[in-house]
Amino acid sequence: MNKSVKGSTVLHYVTFLLGGWLIIATAKRCRTENRTAQFCFCNLTQIPSVPGDILEFFLNFNLIMEVNATSFPRLETLVKLELGSQYTKYLIIRNDAFVNLPNIITLDLASNEMLILDPHAFAGLSNLRNLLLYYNSLNESVLEEDYFQHFLLLEFVDLSYNHIRRLRPHSLFSSLHFLSILILKINRIATICEGDLRSFQGKNIIILDLSVNWFYKNDSHYCGNPFRGIVFDTLILQGNGFNSDKMQDFCNSVKGTSFVQLKFGSHIMGPGFGYNNTRDPVKETFAGLAESSLKILDLSVGGIFSLNPHLFTNLSDLVILLLSSNKINQIQKEAFAGLQNLTHLNLSHNILGEIYDYTFEGLSNVKMIDLQQNHIGSIQNQAFSGLEKLENLYLQDNAIKTVYFFQSLPFTFLINVSENKLEDLKDPINATFLDFRANRLKDLGNLHQILQVQSVQYVILKQNRLSTCTAMGNISEDNQLLYLDLAENLLQIIWESNLCWDIFSKLSKLQTLNLDQNHLKFLPQHAFHGLTSLQKLNLSSNLLSYLFPGVFPGNLTILDLSKNQLLSPSPEIFTSLIQLDITHNMFICSCELSSLILWLNQTNVTLLGSQNDTYCVFPDAFFRVPLYQITVDGCDEDTILKPLRFSLFILNTVALALFITLVVIYTRFRGFCFILYKRVISIIIDDQKLDVDASACKYDAYVCYSGTDFEWVQNALLKKLDSQYCSKNRFNLCFEERDFIPGEDHINNVCDAIRNSKKTVCIVTKQFLKDGWCIEAFNFAQSRYFTELKNVLIMVVVGPLSQYQLMRYSPIRTFVQRRQYLRWPEDLQDVNWFLNRLSHKIVKEEKVRRKDDSLQLQTIATVS
Known part of the structure; x- marks a missing residue:
C-alpha cells in the first residue's frame, strides 16, 4: 500500500512539473514580439486579439473551425497570415472573413483536412499575391466557380494535393493579369482538352505544374491542343506515366505551342535494363515539338536504354538536355544530330560502359557534358574531339583505368575524373581545373606531367595512393598553378626516401596547398622554398612534432597545424600569419613552452578553433588544461639566467677540474666526514645542547x-x-x-x-x-x-x-x-x-626585518 502511495505521489509530481513546463513553453510561443504574432500550437478556437501594427500573424496548428467577418480586428499593416493545419475536421471561411485585412500579401490556408469556402470568402483581398491552398480536399469547383473574383494582383496559387479531376478555370481568370505560377501537382486530372484553358489564352504562364496526376489513365488520344494561345515558360508533367506512345501523342497535340522548358521526369519511356515492356523513344516521339522553340527538355528518371539515331533532330533550339537517372547503355550514331545549339548535356546516373568517337557528334556548341556515376571503363581517343566549346567535363564515379583522350581534348575549364581507377597519367591536359581525387595514382611525378601545361591553375590529387616520385618531364617555369590539394596521400614515404623534396620549388604562383592527412613526421627544411605566393597551408592531421625555424615562407598568412603532435613550437615560426590553428596537439607545459604561451596571449593572429582545444598533455597535473589558463611567472628566472648560466658553465668547468678529486672523496664519504666533524667539534668546544625555553611554548x-x-x-x-x-x-x-x-x-x-x-x-x-x-x-x-x-x-x-x-x-x-x-x-x-x-x-631564533614598503602577496593564476 505504501509503495502505491509513493508511486502515485511521484506521478503527480512529474505531471505537475511537465504541466508547468508546457505552460512556460506555451507562454513563450503564444505571444506577439517584434510585430510578429506567433500563436501556433496554442489550442485556440478563436482568433486572439493582437496589436494593430503587426506584420505577420501565425495561427497554424490550433482548433479554429470558422473564420468570419468579425474574427479579425482591423489590421492595416498585416502582410502575411498563416491559418493552416488546424486540428479540426474542417475549416469554414465565411463571406468577408478577411475584409479587415486589406493589405495582406500572402495567405496560407494549407493542410486543413477539409476547407469550406463561402462564395465571397476572399472578399477584400485585392492586394493578395500568394495563395496557398494545398492539401485541403478541394475539388475542381475551386477553379470553376468565381471564388477568385476579388483578386487583382494574384501571382502564385498552390492547389497541389487536392481532389481536382478536371481543369476548366472560370472565365474570371482571364482578368488575373499577374497570375504566373499555378501548382496543380498530385491531383486527379486525367484529361485536358482544347478549350478547357480558354480563360488562360493570351497569358504568359511562367510555371504550370501538372506533375503526378492521372494522365496515364487516359488511353484515348488527346482532344486538341489544350494550351493553344498560351505562352509557357515551364510546363511540368513529371510522374504522369508517359511512355513513348503517350509522349508522342502529347507532343503532337501541343504542336505550335511555345515552351521554354518541358519537364517529363519520372516517365516510363524505354524498356529499362533487362526488360522489353515499352519501347525507347524514336525520332517521331518529339516531332510535334518542332515549332515549340523549346530550350530545356527534362527526361530524367526513367527507363530509356538506348538513344536512337536522330532522336532530337526536331529540337534544333534545344539548349539544355537532361537525361540523368535513366538506364541509358547505348548511344547510337547521330543520336544528337540536329542539336547544334545544345550547350548542356546531362547523362549522369546511367549505365553507360563505353564512349565512342561518334558519341557526341553534332554537339558543336556544347559547353558542359555530365557523365558522372555511370559504368564507363573505356573512352576512345577522339571521343571529345571537335567539341571546341567544351568547358566542363564531369566523369567522376566511373570505372576509368587509363585515359588517352586528354591529348585530343580542346581547352576546357574543368575536368573532373575523381573516384575512378586511374593508376597513371600519360598525357598533358589542357584545362584550368583538374580533379583526380579518389583514384589509384601512386607516383607524385604525375604532377610534373600535369604542370607541363601553363593553363592549369587548380589540381586536386587528394585521396590517392601517392607514395613514390619519379619526374615525368619538367614543370613549366611559367606554370599558373594557384591551388594544389595533395591531402590523404602518403607523402611521408616519399620524403623519408629523400625523393622530390623540391617538388614545390617552381610553383611560384601557388596560393593554397593542402597536405593534411599525409602521415608527415617531418618537413624538409627547404620543402616550401620557392612558394613565394603561398598564402594558405593545411598540415592538419599529420604526425609533426617539431618545426624548423624558417621552414614556412614569409608570405604565408593562413596555417592549419591542428591534430598533430607538436610539443613546444617556437612562436617565431608564426610571425607572418593572420590565421592559425594549433588545436589538438601534444603540448608539454614546461618552461620551454613559456614563449609560445606569452605569444598566444599577446598576438593579433586570429586563432582558429576553440581555446579549450589548445591544451597541455604533459605533465599529468596539466593534462587537457587550456594554454590560456597557464601562467609563466615561475619561468622568468630561467629566461633571465640563461645567458649567465652559459658563462658560469665555462668558469665552473675550469674550477671543477682543479677540485675534482676532492669532490669525489667528499661525495663518496660525506656521511663519515659529517660524523667526524661532529666529534671534533664536541671535543674542541664541548658542544652544549641548545634547549628551548619550555615556559615560552607548549x-x-x-x-x-x-x-x-x-x-x-x-x-x-x-x-x-x-x-x-x-x-x-x-x-x-x-x-x-x-x-x-x-x-x-x-x-x-x-x-x-x-x-x-x-x-x-x-x-x-x-x-x-x-x-x-x-x-x-x-x-x-x-x-x-x-x-x-x-x-x-x-x-x-x-x-x-x-x-x-x-x-x-x-x-x-x-x-x-x-x-x-x-x-x-x-x-x-x-x-x-x-x-x-x-x-x-x-x-634558532630569527627576527624578520620589516621592509619600508608593506609586504605584498602577489598571486598568480593556479591550475587545479
Missing part, C-alpha cells in the same frame, strides 16, 4: 603533513627527533595523530597547534599539495610569520617536486620568494646532516 615544533605520509614521517623524523619516541631525542613535537583533541574542530586543532608551538615544520609532498587542510595550515603558519616577524615556519620538500610545481600554490609561492626551504636528501648518508640542520632551525 611544544618545540608542530609537524604538519598529509595523513597519507604519516608512516614515512614517523620513521624518518618523529622517531629521531621526538623525546617520547626516545629519551635521547631533544624535542617535544606536536603532531595530529597523537596530540589533536578528538572531536574538536580540525581547524581549531591546527590553529592551537601552531600557536602553542615555537616553530611549524611543514612536510611538503605531492599529497601535501593535494590536501586542502595542509595548504590551509601552511597559510595560517605563514600569517603568524608576517604577524610576529619571526621565522616560525620551516618548509621541508620531500620527493621530486619541481620549483614550477611549488610556485603554482599562492601561499607556498609567497614563502619561497622570501625564505629558503629545506629539501629531504636523496642519499641516505646525508640524512644525519639534514636532521642536524633541521634541529638548529627549530632551536
Whole structure:
C-alpha cells in the first residue's frame, strides 16, 4: 500500500512539473514580439486579439473551425497570415472573413483536412499575391466557380494535393493579369482538352505544374491542343506515366505551342535494363515539338536504354538536355544530330560502359557534358574531339583505368575524373581545373606531367595512393598553378626516401596547398622554398612534432597545424600569419613552452578553433588544461639566467677540474666526514645542547603533513627527533595523530597547534599539495610569520617536486620568494646532516626585518 502511495505521489509530481513546463513553453510561443504574432500550437478556437501594427500573424496548428467577418480586428499593416493545419475536421471561411485585412500579401490556408469556402470568402483581398491552398480536399469547383473574383494582383496559387479531376478555370481568370505560377501537382486530372484553358489564352504562364496526376489513365488520344494561345515558360508533367506512345501523342497535340522548358521526369519511356515492356523513344516521339522553340527538355528518371539515331533532330533550339537517372547503355550514331545549339548535356546516373568517337557528334556548341556515376571503363581517343566549346567535363564515379583522350581534348575549364581507377597519367591536359581525387595514382611525378601545361591553375590529387616520385618531364617555369590539394596521400614515404623534396620549388604562383592527412613526421627544411605566393597551408592531421625555424615562407598568412603532435613550437615560426590553428596537439607545459604561451596571449593572429582545444598533455597535473589558463611567472628566472648560466658553465668547468678529486672523496664519504666533524667539534668546544625555553611554548615544533605520509614521517623524523619516541631525542613535537583533541574542530586543532608551538615544520609532498587542510595550515603558519616577524615556519620538500610545481600554490609561492626551504636528501648518508640542520632551525631564533614598503602577496593564476 505504501509503495502505491509513493508511486502515485511521484506521478503527480512529474505531471505537475511537465504541466508547468508546457505552460512556460506555451507562454513563450503564444505571444506577439517584434510585430510578429506567433500563436501556433496554442489550442485556440478563436482568433486572439493582437496589436494593430503587426506584420505577420501565425495561427497554424490550433482548433479554429470558422473564420468570419468579425474574427479579425482591423489590421492595416498585416502582410502575411498563416491559418493552416488546424486540428479540426474542417475549416469554414465565411463571406468577408478577411475584409479587415486589406493589405495582406500572402495567405496560407494549407493542410486543413477539409476547407469550406463561402462564395465571397476572399472578399477584400485585392492586394493578395500568394495563395496557398494545398492539401485541403478541394475539388475542381475551386477553379470553376468565381471564388477568385476579388483578386487583382494574384501571382502564385498552390492547389497541389487536392481532389481536382478536371481543369476548366472560370472565365474570371482571364482578368488575373499577374497570375504566373499555378501548382496543380498530385491531383486527379486525367484529361485536358482544347478549350478547357480558354480563360488562360493570351497569358504568359511562367510555371504550370501538372506533375503526378492521372494522365496515364487516359488511353484515348488527346482532344486538341489544350494550351493553344498560351505562352509557357515551364510546363511540368513529371510522374504522369508517359511512355513513348503517350509522349508522342502529347507532343503532337501541343504542336505550335511555345515552351521554354518541358519537364517529363519520372516517365516510363524505354524498356529499362533487362526488360522489353515499352519501347525507347524514336525520332517521331518529339516531332510535334518542332515549332515549340523549346530550350530545356527534362527526361530524367526513367527507363530509356538506348538513344536512337536522330532522336532530337526536331529540337534544333534545344539548349539544355537532361537525361540523368535513366538506364541509358547505348548511344547510337547521330543520336544528337540536329542539336547544334545544345550547350548542356546531362547523362549522369546511367549505365553507360563505353564512349565512342561518334558519341557526341553534332554537339558543336556544347559547353558542359555530365557523365558522372555511370559504368564507363573505356573512352576512345577522339571521343571529345571537335567539341571546341567544351568547358566542363564531369566523369567522376566511373570505372576509368587509363585515359588517352586528354591529348585530343580542346581547352576546357574543368575536368573532373575523381573516384575512378586511374593508376597513371600519360598525357598533358589542357584545362584550368583538374580533379583526380579518389583514384589509384601512386607516383607524385604525375604532377610534373600535369604542370607541363601553363593553363592549369587548380589540381586536386587528394585521396590517392601517392607514395613514390619519379619526374615525368619538367614543370613549366611559367606554370599558373594557384591551388594544389595533395591531402590523404602518403607523402611521408616519399620524403623519408629523400625523393622530390623540391617538388614545390617552381610553383611560384601557388596560393593554397593542402597536405593534411599525409602521415608527415617531418618537413624538409627547404620543402616550401620557392612558394613565394603561398598564402594558405593545411598540415592538419599529420604526425609533426617539431618545426624548423624558417621552414614556412614569409608570405604565408593562413596555417592549419591542428591534430598533430607538436610539443613546444617556437612562436617565431608564426610571425607572418593572420590565421592559425594549433588545436589538438601534444603540448608539454614546461618552461620551454613559456614563449609560445606569452605569444598566444599577446598576438593579433586570429586563432582558429576553440581555446579549450589548445591544451597541455604533459605533465599529468596539466593534462587537457587550456594554454590560456597557464601562467609563466615561475619561468622568468630561467629566461633571465640563461645567458649567465652559459658563462658560469665555462668558469665552473675550469674550477671543477682543479677540485675534482676532492669532490669525489667528499661525495663518496660525506656521511663519515659529517660524523667526524661532529666529534671534533664536541671535543674542541664541548658542544652544549641548545634547549628551548619550555615556559615560552607548549611544544618545540608542530609537524604538519598529509595523513597519507604519516608512516614515512614517523620513521624518518618523529622517531629521531621526538623525546617520547626516545629519551635521547631533544624535542617535544606536536603532531595530529597523537596530540589533536578528538572531536574538536580540525581547524581549531591546527590553529592551537601552531600557536602553542615555537616553530611549524611543514612536510611538503605531492599529497601535501593535494590536501586542502595542509595548504590551509601552511597559510595560517605563514600569517603568524608576517604577524610576529619571526621565522616560525620551516618548509621541508620531500620527493621530486619541481620549483614550477611549488610556485603554482599562492601561499607556498609567497614563502619561497622570501625564505629558503629545506629539501629531504636523496642519499641516505646525508640524512644525519639534514636532521642536524633541521634541529638548529627549530632551536634558532630569527627576527624578520620589516621592509619600508608593506609586504605584498602577489598571486598568480593556479591550475587545479
